Amino acid sequence: MIYDFYHRGDDTFYYRLLSLLEKKIPAKILEISRIRNEVYLVKTNQFWMILKGYNSYQKLKIQEAFTRALKQEGFTHTYQFYVFDDEPIIIDEMLFGMIEYISPHKDSFTYSSKGNRREALQLLEHYYTVTERLVEIYKYILPSFLLMKKLEQRLVEFRSNKSIIEHYLKMEIVEEIFEWANISFLYIQEHNEYLHSKSNVILHGDVAHHNFMRDINNKLYLIDFDLISIGPRVGDYLQFANRILPNIGWSLQQLQKMSGYSQLFKEEWFLIALMYPTDILREWNRIIRNKHLSNDFLLKQVLDLTTDQYEKRKKFYQKLRQIVDI
Structure with a gap:
């Protein structure tokens, strides 16, 4: 049947x-x-x-x-x-x-709890320890991690959508988003050698919460390797930070205390890369590209993403700029 x-x-x-x-x-x-x-x-x-x-x-x-x-x-x-x-x-x-098939736990995995965030990072580190040994085998099979290309594409598309976005957001907010993105992008572009100086692993490429899942016995799994690439750990750590910052109220102190991040906070490149508002650019580009602006539910989601924690995000970026003095 x-x-x-x-x-x-x-x-x-x-x-x-x-x-x-x-x-x-x-x-x-x-x-x-x-x-x-x-x-x-x-x-x-x-x-x-x-x-x-x-x-x-x-x-x-x-x-x-x-x-x-x-x-x-x-x-x-x-x-x-x-x-x-x-x-x-x-x-x-x-x-x-x-x-x-992995029998799922009754509770979906999210980044809302400190314990889940900690366990996800531990699992990622275990994954990198293993994939570091696989890099030589897969370096001619998998693509290289191309952060610059992704950031540039998002920024160019967002810029082309500016006139549309300004119908939904205040002009000063749109301008601030552009400022954050431009400062971060130009710095990363000028210091692209940073990524090449780090040892490579096989990056997961999409460390969103839905790519972690618990089974019925509470064991945590990492799933969906469609976006794997060869690159340094910082590629996934940067994405992970962007994913969890709304869950920790854009707290610089909480992020710095997390496993793997205390060392990254000593590196100017990472701090300036954190300023790139990748989630805002990604979601506005997606809703416009897919012609979903007339969908009230989806539009509300992207508006909430942009405005709900906007002041906290702004203070977070200001602190980063003070630390790196730009």
Whole structure:
């Protein structure tokens, strides 16, 4: 029996998927349900698994090999791929990988608690210790971490959207956001050698809270390696800081006390890089690019992101500027 909880509008897709799975999986399929775009939960009479779509054979095989290498090197806090034979499942030019299902904890993982933030950082450090040993194997397979390119693209797109954004925000707020972004970007651009002076690991690339999950036994897992790249730890630490700062009230002192950050606070590059308002630029660019400004719910989200803690963010950036004297 097949249940589609998120109707796709193409029933034949499920019958094609079922037919292919029945040929590959040594178990009876009981149910297939869509979780989100190109991600499905498959229940059999023996086990459950996640079916995830990839747009190229290379990407799928990199994910299979990388997660297997993590386990072999002692990182057991992630999933494995099932590979029942060498031929992937292909439907509508999308290739599907079969991923081990982790029974989730009743409570979703968030960055709202100090304990969760601490445990996430500990898990990331364990991940880097392992991936540091894998860099030589993957340095010709994975892309390099290109922070400058990402920051420049966001800033250019945000600048092109300025006239639209000013319909929703006060002009002085938009100008301040530009000032923060420009100061940070120009400094990083002039000191790009900083990243090349650091030892490399395999960066996760998306350390948002939803890429950590607890299982039913409270074990914390790191998941979703679609954005892995070769670069120094600071790339993920910078992103992690941006993700948790709203949860700690933009407190410079709390961030500095966290594991891994006390040393980074001694480096001018990191402090100035923290000034780049990456979340604001990312979300305004996304809502405009996707033409979702008419969606009141999404618009409120991006407005709240920009304004709710704006004064705390402003004081945080002012303190950073005082420390580095710019």
